[in-house]
Amino acid sequence: MSSSAITDSIREVNENTWVIGDTLLLSRQASPSPASWSDSNGLFFTISQMSSPPPQTRPIDDKSVIQLIHNVGEKSAVWRIGEAYCKVKAVEYTGCTLEHTTLRFVQEKRPTAFKVPSVIYYEEHHGRYFIIQSRMEGEIMAEAWWSMDEEARDVCVSQMVSVCKELASWKGDAICGVDGLHLSEERLASGKEPDMSPEALLKNCKELGMDCSSFSFYHCDMGPGNVIRDRTNGSIGIIDWETAGYVPKEWIRTKFRVSMGLNLPGRDDDSKNDWRRRIQQQLGKEGFDDVAGAWMVWSSGKRQL
Numbered sequence: 499m500s501s502s503a504i505t506d507s508i509r510e511v512n513e514n515t516w517v518i519g520d521t522l523l524l525s526r527q528a529s530p531s532p533a534s535w536s537d538s539n540g541l542f543f544t545i546s547q548m549s550s551p552p553p554q555t556r557p558i559d560d561k562s563v564i565q566l567i568h569n570v571g572e573k574s575a576v577w578r579i580g581e582a583y584c585k586v587k588a589v590e591y592t593g594c595t596l597e598h599t600t601l602r603f604v605q606e607k608r609p610t611a612f613k614v615p616s617v618i619y620y621e622e623h624h625g626r627y628f629i630i631q632s633r634m635e636g637e638i639m640a641e642a643w644w645s646m647d648e649e650a651r652d653v654c655v656s657q658m659v660s661v662c663k664e665l666a667s668w669k670g671d672a673i674c675g676v677d678g679l680h681l682s683e684e685r686l687a688s689g690k691e692p693d694m695s696p697e698a699l700l701k702n703c704k705e706l707g708m709d710c711s712s713f714s715f716y717h718c719d720m721g722p723g724n725v726i727r728d729r730t731n732g733s734i735g736i737i738d739w740e741t742a743g744y745v746p747k748e749w750i751r752t753k754f755r756v757s758m759g760l761n762l763p764g765r766d767d768d769s770k771n772d773w774r775r776r777i778q779q780q781l782g783k784e785g786f787d788d789v790a791g792a793w794m795v796w797s798s799g800k801r802q803l
Contacts, residue, residue, distance in 0.1 A: 504575050505566060507586040507626065509555035516564060517555050518584065519628055521621065523548040526563070535618060535632065537563060537580035545619055545630070578633070582618055587627045587740070591694060594682040595675020596620070597629055597740040603676040604739065607668065611660040613735040634735040640722035640763050643773065654727070655776045657734050658720065659784055662750055662777075666714035670744030673699040673713055681743035683718050685757065685797070706789045706796055708746035716750050717742045721760035722773045748787050754778035755790040756797075 508524070509517050516524040523546050526537055534544040558564055567583075568576035574587040585597075598620040605614060615631040622628070643651065673696050674681050680694040686702055687694045703710055717724075718741040726735040754760060754774040761770045778788070 504572050504586055504588060504626070505569055506557070507575065507628070508558060508564060508577055508584065510558045510562060510564075511553045511555055513562075515553070516558070517548060517553065518545070519586075519621070519623060519626065520552070521548055521623060522546070522619075522628070524579070533619065535580060535582045539563075539580075543580050543582070579630070581633045582630050583615075583633055584628065584630045587629075589622065589625050589627055591680065591682055591692070594680040594694065595677055595743060596622070596627060597738075599677050600675065600739040600742045601631065604742075609661075609664055611657065611664045611734075613733065614739070615735070615737060631737075634726045634737065635730075636726040636728040636735060638723060639725040639727055639734075639773075642727055643722055643762055644764075651776070653732070654734070655780055658725070658777050659780045661720075661734070661736065662716070662781060662786075663784065665716055666747060666750060668715035670713045670715065672696040673703060673710075673743070673745055675743040676715075681718075681745070682741050683743070683745070685753070685793075686745070686749070702796075703746050703749070706748075706792045708748045708789055710746055712747075713744035714747045714750065715742070716745050716753075718745070718749075718753060719759070720754075720777075721757075722762055748789050751778050751781040751786040751788040752790050752793055754781065755788055756793055 507519055511517060514526040518524055525544055525546070526541050527544060528541060530542045531544050534542040537543055563580070565578050566575060567578050572588060574585060577584045598617045601614055601617050605616070613634065615634055618630040618632060620629045639654070646654070672678070681699060682694055683699070684692055686699050688702055700710060717736060717739065719738055720736070724736060724738045726737060728734070755778050757774070760774040762773050
């Protein structure tokens with residue numbers, strides 16, 4: 499496990515060179531290479547394995563072209579690097595499906611209701627998972643929602659329901675990730691040390707009264723911060739697939755009903771629930787059942803263990 503702060507995962511060598519973790523060298527150059535991407539200003543970023551001895555580094559300058567845009571304590575951090583994002587996440591649970599595996603699975607499905615970013619690079623070492631993925635053009639729904647009129651909001655809700663329906667049509671044989679590894683959905687796990695194995699999650703879902711005769715694919719974290727709306731054509735993209743996998747169909751609507759993590763940010767009144775409330779209501783009209791009441795009772799008992 500790395501002893502450095504997660505926000506120190508990227509450090510600067512000079513204005514055109516950075517170190518990611520302890521093994522990767524990020525460089526900015528004039529011409530593209532097979533594993534490069536645009537810096538938005540005519541140059542290109544590329545990554546390579548760092549040679550020994552490692553270069554001297556310093557914290558990233560506030561005026562650097564690389565900017566920290568998201569930080570969740572020591573759990574995860576995200577930087578914008580030109581037309582890509584680098585996410586560094588502390589590995590909390592071993593044996594879970596990793597995001598690059600899920601993203602490639604989704605891309606191979608060629609979805610019609612939404613777009614997803616492309617994986618540029620990934621690596622896991624010293625208890626941290628590093629993934630670089632393409633930047634999606636558009637505005638984050640968490641910011642765009644408040645300026646949208648009612649008609650635009652209704653269209654967006656319909657789009658999100660279409661996303662859920664398309665994902666749900668992809669079936670699995672167990673409650674797990676796309677590669678059969680554990681599903682990191684904490685809200686379906688129990689115990690002080692959450693057991694997210696397919697067997698443990700199946701037991702919990704049966705206790706909740708869910709239909710476990712088949713399992714549907716679901717993003718599991720479809721809050722407004724993970725939805726990108728293209729201003730030019732109104733299409734949407736979905737990011738942050740680290741929790742996605744196969745679940746009982748009832749969990750799709752239930753998650754919207756019970757998870758405050760899917761709320762809109764920046765408001766203290768009831769309007770913060772507007773995103774997930776509208777989506778779950780429309781899902782209900784489309785035939786999605788839920789076990790929200792049972793989950794609330796079960797979750798309360800789980801917290802008292």
